[in-house]
Amino acid sequence: MRFLMTSTSEQAADETLYIEMGEFIEELTKSGVLLATGGMELEGSLIRSSGGEITVIDGPFTEAKEAAGGFALIETRSKEEALEVSRRFFKILGDGEGRIQQIFG
């Protein structure tokens, strides 16, 4: 099963976070779970197609409480394993929130 995890955190990354996150990513890569990962722009653009017309709205969309964002594409045996990965992830990241969605195909 593949899952896409996206997250935003409320703290800007400091050096400790970089080191800990680096180790975590290394461990996940080593165990064969992590397929791809990277940082993510917070605002982005919203694209909507309605009645054949496409509109693009640039962010931000929320009060900018978040300071950093990222994504990870992981491959696990079960959703529970994916949740365990995200638990460990937030353990390092601190306060923030994320979304985890199974990817098909």
Add this chain to the structure above:
Amino acid sequence: MTLRRSAAPGLHGSRGSALIVPMVARNAHDAIDAVWKFESARIIAGLTRMVRDVGLAEELAQDALVAALEQWPGQGVPDNPGAWLMTTAKRRAIDHIRRGERLERKHEEIAHALEQQSLEEGVDDDVLRLMFISCHPVLQAEARAALTLRLLGGLTALEIARAFLVSEQAVAQRIAGAKRTLADERVPFELPPGPELAGRLASVLEVIYLIFNEGYSATSGDDLMRPSLCLEALRLGRLLAELAPRQAEVHGLVALMEIQASRSAARTGPSGEPVQLHEQNRGRWDQLLIRRGFAAMLRAREAGGPPGPYVLQAAIAVSHAQAKTAQETDWGQIAALYGALVRLVPSPVVQLNRAVALGMARGPQAGLDIVDTLTSDPALKNYHLLSGVRGDFLARLGRHDEARTEFERAASLTHNAPERAFLLKRAATGTTRVAGVTLGQAAERFLAREDLDAETIRSYGQTLRRMCLDLGAGTPLAEVTAGKMSTVFAVVWNGAAAKTWNRHRAAVRSFSAWASVDDLSAGLARKPESRERRPSIGPPQLDALWERRDTAPREKTLWRLLHESSAAARTALSLNVEDLDLENRRGRVTTKNGPVWLSWRSGAARLLPQLVEGRTRGPLFLADRRPAPARMPRPADLCPDTGRGRLSYERAEYLFKQATRSLDPSGAGYTLHQLGRSALDRRRDSPVPR
């Protein structure tokens, strides 16, 4: 911590119906299982270093898991669940050592020393050692795969059983047997020393690729569970690549698996039928996995050294992956890579693949030239793809009559129904054949004669069916020549005993006379049937054989039993578990002449319990694999637990010959008959003890 689950997530992050569930309470057991699967390999590896017994280490780790299942749902998951499990397991290990039967000071010292040790230290090397142990050559292939999934993947016996389509009990027994063998053989928990490393690593790679292929080539069974085996193999491979980063072959295997896995979605059609590589929709190939495969390939190159079999196979997969369409495939490069592979792995199947690539690169004649060198290889005599490929080259050369014969032959050899239909369709496209009696029709009428007894018809039938298979049942009888017949004999029966050869030859003579055609056996000389017995196996050779440590338990037991009982191999192979009298070292077999007892001595008696291992009935000596549906043996020859068939005499004979080739001064390898006689002869030759 809590986890928000939005039932209908909006892009703006509106959570109208957010469902908030505390993480642990979702399903505590599943959550703990997830933690366990991440941590178990490291915990078991660390414990094995402490207690030096992988079976005990696993039990102690399981104790820790049970403690977690008891405590976490009530007290909550600890902050660092992995460390909690590790600490708990380590405490159990120290308790275990302290409890040791002999309460000597020494135990106390060990326990104290262990308390100072960190399980985390050098754990990567421990995991690598664990991998080498669970893939140790002393274990049978299936046991290695099961034990690896258990120890390194943290899978339960039930999960492994579902993936391999066998019973949970069978897996549990396989794992228990493997642990016992490792303990009995005192396999050390060490990285193999330099000269051994390559061979032992090859064994690990073989197990991982076997797990992958079990998932990847599954054409039947539960579709949902099989991809999970590919995932397990990929994870094991990726892990190994980090633990042994300087081994090019490890990266080669990972690259090969990543790229093969990238085609998963494209390799079956809408109704589940297989889609050949050149017909796959390349848009459905998983580009992420392809890129990962390329990256692994780069690491293999960086590791350096001459390319091994996995690196070469990966390079072939990379070449296919680089072609945007099937037409853009660089067949020249692929043919060259197969050429290099065939030098390392001189297997006729690899050679056939090389022929296909050459046929694409330089035209059908180039391919046919190689295929024609393979038609005389006995190893391929029942391999339908050989005929299929040859038929394809012939058709492309416009030699349709010959192509038809090959396609028909391929169709009669394949066990796969859609494939057979496809081959028959290809056979039907081409020119029509001239009228006249075909070989098949003539053979059928010959065998329908009423003046022959049943035994003769059975014997002639074997010969004629093989003739029809190899020459094509649809071939006009007039086109069958003595020369073609000689080729059939050379490929199929050259290695057979003189008696067998002469029996088939007699059948051909009889058939030629009956059909009033030229003697088709004209090119076949009668072989002298020597009555001279081959000498039995000498004591030094026997001692060398018993001292081998790489012999699989089944073979070891069978050989010992034959040697000690002096029984005929076929009789020993027909032993059933329910007819063993282990206590009195004997077993009952029903033969043509009624029931007989086989008796053995201490060697076989010591080995048998392990081989029986929880089984209560069915054949004692089992084949390695379950039988193909088309070749289902009698129920009495099937193991009720594993579904595997009885080990055949032919296979047992082959394995013994292979194993004793290096011992036999003639280089041919000994027969089981010689083994059975070796004790008799020695008893006869030695002075009678008084």
